[in-house]
Amino acid sequence: MHPPLSLIWFFLTAGVSIGLFTFTYFMEFLTLFDKNTAMPKQAVLISLVISLVLIGLGAIGASFHLGHKLRAWKAIRRFHTSWLSREAVFSGAYGFLLLLYGLSYYFNLSMPIQHFFGIVAFILGWLSALSTAMIYASNRFVLEWYTSLTVLYYLNMYLMLGSSAFLALTFHYRAEFIGIYLFLTFLFVSLGLAFRIAFNVRQFLIPRPTINEALNLPHNRPIKVLDTGTTTDNYCTTEFYYKKGKELLNSVLPVAYILTFVVPLFLILYSWITGNYNYTFYALTFASLLVGSLLERWCFFVEGNHVQNLYYGLYPEEGYRLRKGYMERKRTRISLY
Amino acid sequence: MAQFALVIDLNTCVGCHACATNCKEWNTQAAFGPLSDFDPYGRAPQGVWYNRIMSYEVGSYPDTQVFHLPKSCLHCQDAPCVPVCPTGASYKREQDGIVLVNYDDCIGCKLCSWSCPYGCREFDEADKVMKKCTLCIDRIYDESLPPEHRKPACVLTCPARARFFGDIEDPNSEVYRVIKERNGFVLFPDMGTNPGNHYLPRTETKVHVDEHLLKHDNPLFLEVLRRHHVGG
Numbered sequence: 001m002h003p004p005l006s007l008i009w010f011f012l013t014a015g016v017s018i019g020l021f022t023f024t025y026f027m028e029f030l031t032l033f034d035k036n037t038a039m040p041k042q043a044v045l046i047s048l049v050i051s052l053v054l055i056g057l058g059a060i061g062a063s064f065h066l067g068h069k070l071r072a073w074k075a076i077r078r079f080h081t082s083w084l085s086r087e088a089v090f091s092g093a094y095g096f097l098l099l100l101y102g103l104s105y106y107f108n109l110s111m112p113i114q115h116f117f118g119i120v121a122f123i124l125g126w127l128s129a130l131s132t133a134m135i136y137a138s139n140r141f142v143l144e145w146y147t148s149l150t151v152l153y154y155l156n157m158y159l160m161l162g163s164s165a166f167l168a169l170t171f172h173y174r175a176e177f178i179g180i181y182l183f184l185t186f187l188f189v190s191l192g193l194a195f196r197i198a199f200n201v202r203q204f205l206i207p208r209p210t211i212n213e214a215l216n217l218p219h220n221r222p223i224k225v226l227d228t229g230t231t232t233d234n235y236c237t238t239e240f241y242y243k244k245g246k247e248l249l250n251s252v253l254p255v256a257y258i259l260t261f262v263v264p265l266f267l268i269l270y271s272w273i274t275g276n277y278n279y280t281f282y283a284l285t286f287a288s289l290l291v292g293s294l295l296e297r298w299c300f301f302v303e304g305n306h307v308q309n310l311y312y313g314l315y316p317e318e319g320y321r322l323r324k325g326y327m328e329r330k331r332t333r334i335s336l337y
Numbered sequence: 338m339a340q341f342a343l344v345i346d347l348n349t350c351v352g353c354h355a356c357a358t359n360c361k362e363w364n365t366q367a368a369f370g371p372l373s374d375f376d377p378y379g380r381a382p383q384g385v386w387y388n389r390i391m392s393y394e395v396g397s398y399p400d401t402q403v404f405h406l407p408k409s410c411l412h413c414q415d416a417p418c419v420p421v422c423p424t425g426a427s428y429k430r431e432q433d434g435i436v437l438v439n440y441d442d443c444i445g446c447k448l449c450s451w452s453c454p455y456g457c458r459e460f461d462e463a464d465k466v467m468k469k470c471t472l473c474i475d476r477i478y479d480e481s482l483p484p485e486h487r488k489p490a491c492v493l494t495c496p497a498r499a500r501f502f503g504d505i506e507d508p509n510s511e512v513y514r515v516i517k518e519r520n521g522f523v524l525f526p527d528m529g530t531n532p533g534n535h536y537l538p539r540t541e542t543k544v545h546v547d548e549h550l551l552k553h554d555n556p557l558f559l560e561v562l563r564r565h566h567v568g569g
Contacts, residue, residue: 001451067445067465074442075423084448085423141417141454141528209527215406216522216536217395226403227392229357232381234389236456239447307528308456311391311408 001142002242003301006064011154011297012161012290013058014091014132017051018125019162020169021098023181024048025118032115041105043173047166048102055095083134090128097121129158142304143206144199153195157293159188164264164289168282175277182272185285186265193261196296200253203303214310225313241314245302253299259292340434341472342412342505342533343492344512344521348540350499352405356491357388360409360470363490368475369440373463385459387470388491404539407500409491410457410470411524411532412436418449418458427467433504434533435474440466454528472502505533 024047030037039047063069075088101117133154136145167181211223228237264285271281309315364387365372374384388409395402412429416436419427426442427449429435438449443466450458450467458469473489476482486493492500503512512535515521521535 065446067443067460069444071424071442071444074426074444075446077425077442078420078423081420082423082448084421084446088423135448139451141452209525211393213527214525215393216524216526221395222397224394225391226394227352227390229354229389229391230386232383234383234386235450235459239450239460240456306451306456307454307525311406311456 001301001304001306002239003245003298004065006061008294008297008301010058010062011132011157012294013054013061014128015158015161015293016165016290017054017058017098018094018129019158019160020047020165021051021125022122022159022162023166023184024051024169025101025122027177028118029115037174037177039170040173043169044105045102047169048098048105050165052095052098052102055091055098059091059095083131083138087128087131087135090124090131094121094124094128097124126155129155136300136304141307143208143307144203144304145300147199147202149195149199149202153192153199156188156192156195157296160185160192160260160264160289161286161293163188164282164286168279168286171277171279171282178277179272182268186268186272189261189264189268189289193257193265196257196261200303208305208316209307209310211310211313211315214307225311228312236308237312237314240306241309241312242302245298249299249302252295252302256292256295256299259288260296261292263288263292338434338506339432339504340412340414340506340533341477341503342434342512342535343409343472343489344501344503344505344515344535344537345407346497346499346501346515346519346537347404347406348499348537349497350405350407350495351497352390352392353496354390355494355496356407356500357386357390359490359494360388360473361386363473363476364471367473369468369471371463372468373461375462385461385468387459387468402539406536407491408455408457408524409534410436410472411455411530411534412470412472413530413532415529415531417452417454417528417530421448421452423448434506435472436469437471437474438467438469440464443467454525454530455532477502505535 024039024044027037027039028044063072066072072088075085078085079089097117098121101114101121104114104117130151133151136142136154137147137150140146163181163185167178167185170177170181210219211225212219212221215223217223267281267285267288271277305315307315361372364370372385372387374382376382377384388407391406391408393404393406395404412435414434416429419429419436423446424442424444426439426444428437428439430437445460445465445467447460447467450456450460458467460466461468476489477487479487488502492502501512501515503510505512505516507513515537516535519537521537523532523535525532
């Protein structure tokens with residue numbers, strides 16, 4: 001699949017926004033149980049402003065992949081069937097509730113009102129994240145995405161970005177929480193690594209359809225694509241098959257792994273084990289996670305193979321053969337010319 | 338419920354692209370047009386087509402067969418492109434089962450094309466909306482046209498008469514009959530889309546020579562003998 005950069009931009013901005021707000025509000029929420037976890041007002045306001053600006057920039061950026069940006073409001077109509085519609089509603093509502101929470105916090109309104117806005121914003125933020133993930137996880141025609149791992153990794157990515165951003169914030173305002181957030185960042189990055197490895201390994205194991213199934217022909221006949229009806233690329237071959245991306249994938253994916261998981265884990269563990277609490281480590285951790293996640297999301301799109309590519313001979317090669325009276329899956333040749 | 342659809346006979350389709358060309362010609366100037374082109378006379382022409390013809394070779398040499406597969410929107414009965422549309426621009430008509438796009442509501446998010454396993458929706462970069470086969474809905478209900486012309490442009494133009502149009506749920510229709518009699522099949526049945534468009538499979542043609550043709554008193558047989566004799 002061709003990676004739309006505006007969507008990757010939205011993933012990162014919404015991820016940092018919702019992730020950072022999650023941990024910022026979580027610390028405020030714990031004060032309801034008489035815990036001394038409240039951040040200084042300045043820190044909370046800085047965090048909220050960053051979250052608000054990022055979700056706004058994300059929404060603006062995401063609209064760039066739309067053909068008609070001014071009609072984007074119409075995306076609320078199919079809330080009952082479309083995950084994209086739900087994402088639009090929830091992310092918009094999250095931004096609005098975030099603003100209300102920020103205002104109620106700034107003007108010191110009563111605690112029940114503050115926490116009401118905070119809890120609702122928290123829930124809407126995560127519903128927005130879930131909806132975004134489900135747009136991809138519910139697409140049964142891109143088998144690489146059609147798994148709960150897509151959702152798990154995506155939600156965990158928000159936690160990775162949020163916890164590492166909050167780690168950098170808490171360094172300046174409540175240094176006693178550095179240890180806890182080092183652990184949380186380590187936990188989420190480790191989980192992310194596990195989910196991503198599982199996501200990649202699964203791609204070798206999923207039973208893929210064949211061109212014979214696409215054409216509804218018996219499995220034991222080799223099929224060759226002679227002509228695709230066009231002398232050049234068309235929408236189907238450019239949108240669903242990113243040739244340049246496929247060539248670059250083997251180089252980009254290792255870099256994405258290194259920047260998203262290896263570098264942050266190394267920095268976090270080094271700081272944790274040696275007790276060397278240095279802001280540079282945390283800033284680097286966040287920056288590495290951000291750039292790594294950008295590359296990782298790019299790879300996520302390029303790794304996706306849409307089943308319509310079968311008609312163009314552009315789908316991963318796999319097929320069946322007759323052996324001892326039953327059909328056995330094997331790799332068969334599907335060539336374009 | 339009625340389900341208008343095309344039935345394409347792969348046995349007679351010669352892959353001449355006349356259906357695609359006439360589709361483009363009609364629809365680019367009709368109600369659901371234009372079908373924008375970019376660099377049409379240059380080195381890399383690109384554009385929107387509702388109908389594309391793919392050619393495949395089946396079997397191993399020397400036992401191979403080539404067949405041509407005209408592929409346009411299949412107007413699925415469980416169209417997966419419809420529920421994912423966030424604005425409701427993609428919809429399926431209840432009265433005839435045709436899947437259409439309302440260009441005024443389409444925001445161009447392309448999600449519907451991601452949810453089509455057949456690759457039958459194409460984004461128009463000029464109009465910034467998703468476009469697809471309409472089964473020439475502006476022809477089939479146009480009462481100003483003679484009744485025999487109220488068919489999709491591709492069906493009317495097919496020189497091999499390989500394309501049929503009608504209600505596949507109506508037992509009295511021609512398409513219902515040919516699907517039933519000639520084992521019509523659909524593309525990608527495993528995807529659970531229940532396509533409306535069907536294809537008629539290729540059948541092997543065997544020439545059977547009756548024994549009476551080989552009798553001595555058969556004039557054709559004598560003709561063959563005489564030619565053979567004259568020819569030396």
